Amino acid sequence: MKLKNGFFVTGTDTDVGKTLVSAILVNKFKANYWKPIQCGENTNNLSDSQVIKKLGIGSSQKIFKESYYFSEPVSPNLAAKKNNIKISINFLLNDFKKVEKPIIVEGAGGVLVPINNREFMIDLIEMFNLPIIVVAKTRLGTINHTLLTINALNTKNQPIYGIIFVGDGNPQVEQTILSFSRKIKKNIKNLGRIPIIKKITRDNIDKLKRFLNFK
Helix, strand or coil: CCCCCEEEEEECCCCCCHHHHHHHHHHHHCCEEECCEEECCCCCCCCHHHHHHHHCCCCCCCEECCCEEECCCCCHHHHHHHCCCCCCHHHHHHHHHHCCCCEEEECCCCCCCECCCCCEHHHHHHHHCCCEEEEEECCCCHHHHHHHHHHHHHHCCCCEEEEEEECCCCHHHHHHHHHHHHHHCCCCEEEEEECCCCCCCHHHHHHHHHHECCC
8 A cells, every 4th residue: 555645643542552553654654754742751751753763764754843842741732831832723734734745643642632722633633634543452441432532533524544453452342343433434444453562662663564454
């Protein structure tokens, strides 16, 4: 499969594996990467962009600078308020027009996380108009979270490309999510499941591509 414009990677919650999936997609499609809004850092004090860089990209690929960067691990609206900054969706749209395609865009949190006093992450997704990949854990509670995410995106008539699961195999949960998701939005693809690994390295990212099913 040849990637044209890119994907928007969103998740059913925070810490579901969006950055891991983004790294695999960047590697698989030789795409560029952009995290428009960064809130917080990982346990090694790295931003998501730094994680992507550490995991390795090709010489022809680019990681574009975040439009908004906050050290606080909270929702964008709260982080912006604490720093006396207002996040502008039009500013983000202008930055999106400048980034080179194909691009993997990684969202912050879930689709209904507020980015300012009026708008949500889903409004940003709508303006970017990229095919959407939903990242979902296979753990307890993921059925509700995933179906709520799919329903919210469908209400806005957004182009959901498929779901990528992250975690230990849980066929009953995965099949339930896919079955009910397709009642909300037809033709949602099961793009595969990424297993949990103890240490994420460049070599592991390359190997994890085989778990994904893109035709």
